[in-house]
Amino acid sequence: MSLPTEAAEALRTFQGAAGWEQRARLLMQFGDRLAPLNDADKCDANRVHGCESQMWLVGELHDGRWQFAAASDARLIRGLVALLLVRVNGLTAAELRQVDLPDWFDQLGLSRQLSPSRSNGLNAVLQRMNELAE
Structure with missing residues (x-):
């Protein structure tokens, strides 16, 4: 399955990063670009x-393709979720079910920074996306 355009760009950006510090900065920047949810959605x-x-x-x-928006009170989580959103937005429900979360964060060079609780949280987000898409 080919990557959505934004996901491919994110992947190039992260793979070009020189070490963890630069990836951490990029992660925060992605989180800062996350469109805020309105209070009614929270x-x-x-x-x-x-x-x-x-x-x-x-x-x-929208036309058989999913668009997700998310918010978190934790800055690092916002960055991780922003990267998850660029990976899944625009997918069909069938494509969404095929997303391999560990592989995506591994390709980005971020898997070492995913503590078990962060991994569980991101899996919960992906699971919720699949529930919405059913």
Whole structure:
């Protein structure tokens, strides 16, 4: 499965980074670019459970392709989720089910920084995306 354009650009950016410090800066920048959710969307129905930090996710279907938006109170998580969103936005429900989260973060060079709790949280986000897409 080919990568969405934004995901391919993110991958090139991260693979060109010189070491962890530069990747960490890029991660924060991606998180800062995440469009804010409005307060109405930050409700319990949109909350992703399984994350240690507060996390909200909304999704909409446009012409058979999913567009997700998310927010988190944790800066690092916002960056990770922003990278997840560039990977999944624009996919069909069937393509979404095929996303390999560990492989994506491994390609970005970020898998070592994914603590078990962060991994669980991101898996919870992806699982919630799949639930919305069903």
